[in-house]
Amino acid sequence: DTAVSQTPKYLVTQMGNDKSIKCEQNLGHDTMYWYKQDSKKFLKIMFSYNNKELIINETVPNRFSPKSPDKAHLNLHINSLELGDSAVYFCASSRAREQFFGPGTRLTVL
Amino acid sequence: QQQVKQSPQSLIVQKGGISIINCAYENTAFDYFPWYQQFPGKGPALLIAIRPDVSEKKEGRFTISFNKSAKQFSLHIMDSQPGDSATYFCAASMQSNYQLIWGAGTKLIIKP
Numbered sequence: 001d002t003a004v005s006q007t008p009k010y011l012v013t014q015m016g017n018d019k020s021i022k023c024e025q026n027l028g029h030d031t032m033y034w035y036k037q038d039s040k041k042f043l044k045i046m047f048s049y050n051n052k053e054l055i056i057n058e059t060v061p062n063r064f065s066p067k068s069p070d071k072a073h074l075n076l077h078i079n080s081l082e083l084g085d086s087a088v089y090f091c092a093s094s095r096a097r098e099q100f101f102g103p104g105t106r107l108t109v110l
Numbered sequence: 111q112q113q114v115k116q117s118p119q120s121l122i123v124q125k126g127g128i129s130i131i132n133c134a135y136e137n138t139a140f141d142y143f144p145w146y147q148q149f150p151g152k153g154p155a156l157l158i159a160i161r162p163d164v165s166e167k168k169e170g171r172f173t174i175s176f177n178k179s180a181k182q183f184s185l186h187i188m189d190s191q192p193g194d195s196a197t198y199f200c201a202a203s204m205q206s207n208y209q210l211i212w213g214a215g216t217k218l219i220i221k222p
Contacts, residue, residue: 048209103151103153
């Protein structure tokens with residue numbers, strides 16, 4: 001009965017590869033997010049998405065793209081991975097102002 | 111103007127003491143101020159939140175103090191316990207856009 005789930009938990013890959021992280025929420029929320037948390041713990045919002053509108057943080061490289069097959073899922077695709085993409089990525093969903101976070105995916109690019 | 115400034119970056123408190131983390135903002139359109147708690151290996155989780163029509167909100171050992179004129183708010187943890195050791199984030203959002211603007215986080219360590 002996990003509210004927001006992400007797979008995989010850990011992802012280790014080579015520079016230049018393409019990878020995806022999956023996110024699912026069973027809370028019935030309309031809005032979902034992707035965050036990047038760097039080694040200093042700073043939380044940076046990458047995307048927010050509801051079933052009508054995608055808002056992209058303009059500082060996010062276009063190698064990152066969210067894909068939402070339905071309201072309960074928001075996957076993150078990353079092309080041509082770079083060393084600087086290494087971080088923990090969190091998916092979240094929200095009801096009104098409160099955001100519910102998934103457990104995170106630790107991405108390591110070698 | 112969209113920033114939320116959080117201090118200190120790290121904090122060590124003895125068990126039983128009071129932990130205090132401060133945040134400041136510039137945008138007067140912010141009308142919701144939450145604190146999130148993050149344990150190692152987990153995602154952040156909402157701890158407590160306040161709106162600017164009150165100056166204080168208390169939930170158990172956790173209290174938010176809010177100073178609208180100074181555009182500052184703080185988290186107080188009374189009788190701090192080792193289990194409170196975590197990273198704490200303040201944030202703010204406005205009615206027109208629910209996106210949270212995050213502080214940089216405070217790593218709190220409670221020494222037994």
